[in-house]
Amino acid sequence: MPQGRAGSLESLRRLNRLRVIHALRDEGQISRAEIARRTGLSRSTVSSLVADLQADGLVVERPEPGSAHGAQGGRPPILLSFDASAGAAVGIDFGHSHLRVAVSDLASTILAERKLPLDTDHDAQQGLELAAEMVADALSDAGVQRTQVIGAGMGLPGPIEQSAGTVGSSAILPGWIGMMAASEMRRRLDIPVMVDNDANLGALAEAAFGAGQDAGDLIYLKVSSGIGAGLILNGRLYRGSSGLAGELGHVLVDPDGIVCRCGNRGCLETVAATGALVDLLRRSHGDELTVDAMLEAARGGDLGCRRVIHDAGRALGQVVATLLNVLNPELLVVGGDLAGAGDLLLDGMRESVGRAALPEAARRADVVGGVLGDRAQVLGALALVVSEADRTFPTRLVAS
Numbered sequence: 001m002p003q004g005r006a007g008s009l010e011s012l013r014r015l016n017r018l019r020v021i022h023a024l025r026d027e028g029q030i031s032r033a034e035i036a037r038r039t040g041l042s043r044s045t046v047s048s049l050v051a052d053l054q055a056d057g058l059v060v061e062r063p064e065p066g067s068a069h070g071a072q073g074g075r076p077p078i079l080l081s082f083d084a085s086a087g088a089a090v091g092i093d094f095g096h097s098h099l100r101v102a103v104s105d106l107a108s109t110i111l112a113e114r115k116l117p118l119d120t121d122h123d124a125q126q127g128l129e130l131a132a133e134m135v136a137d138a139l140s141d142a143g144v145q146r147t148q149v150i151g152a153g154m155g156l157p158g159p160i161e162q163s164a165g166t167v168g169s170s171a172i173l174p175g176w177i178g179m180m181a182a183s184e185m186r187r188r189l190d191i192p193v194m195v196d197n198d199a200n201l202g203a204l205a206e207a208a209f210g211a212g213q214d215a216g217d218l219i220y221l222k223v224s225s226g227i228g229a230g231l232i233l234n235g236r237l238y239r240g241s242s243g244l245a246g247e248l249g250h251v252l253v254d255p256d257g258i259v260c261r262c263g264n265r266g267c268l269e270t271v272a273a274t275g276a277l278v279d280l281l282r283r284s285h286g287d288e289l290t291v292d293a294m295l296e297a298a299r300g301g302d303l304g305c306r307r308v309i310h311d312a313g314r315a316l317g318q319v320v321a322t323l324l325n326v327l328n329p330e331l332l333v334v335g336g337d338l339a340g341a342g343d344l345l346l347d348g349m350r351e352s353v354g355r356a357a358l359p360e361a362a363r364r365a366d367v368v369g370g371v372l373g374d375r376a377q378v379l380g381a382l383a384l385v386v387s388e389a390d391r392t393f394p395t396r397l398v399a400s
């Protein structure tokens, strides 16, 4: 089997593994048949995923209480439960201006969470040091020993070259470009670290626990100070050949537009990222206007703020329409700071999608807001650890 195809099947299996873990967590005790019903996966897929989880020491089975002989004297139904005490995971989300850290058990139940503002011009080394301190504090809040942690997932706002965990050149944090982020963080935490792009983690989180739980093909669009998409195709996260897939913020929308931080002109980010919107409003609303204040004013009926957000939605929708024609997903989940505008933004997108996408592609794809809000990335980072635990951190997963 070619490498790419094998990789796809692996990724699909990991997303399904997360879905099984969540069915186990939500129900506490559950049979294989019930997992299949809840997740929509086939019985044989569920049996195989459960066998893996048992081999990893994450799942234990026991007969249903009080039914030692089964209802008709047959074999008693076997219930499975998740052994959350088998370990813990750490999630780290570096935003443009914030840093969020969370600790969860292996069923992705959050045990502790911390958030701090981050200077947008911070030096990468300082950011890593601060994150390491926050992880230590969060572990202490959660009462979790470092030796119990099987790994950390870390999200960064830029393309990540997966084989080396290197941050790509269009990253929104300039000081991070070219950095071997995973090994730098691993050295500080002394636990295994996986790094991924923030939009990919948002897609993973919304697909596993959020708005896209029933979708096999979904696009997660993050609209904040940068714009990026995470693509889940055929149930798997699609990263492209060098981690650049979904870099939607640098699609050309206006050939005569202003110069983008990437060096080209008129990229989507120059018209629809939060900074571009605030810039448009400076003359009328003052130099002190922030993104939060703009969203608040829009909710309060301010016409100028409503106009720029709606227009941003239309610009986003035009680019998204192309994506819908090319990829034909069933769901487009919108997250990031601007998603806080809700239908004001989404209606602008739907308008453009309705005009520019193939009618069938537009009809097929729902445009919805994410349900995980600004926690999507850190939850995705935790999901990355849990879903890839057996592959990436095999030596730490000893059956308990």
Ligand SMILES: [Zn+2]
Pocket (backbone or CB within 6 Å): 249, 250, 251, 260, 261, 262, 263, 264, 267, 269
């Ligand atoms: Zn650009």
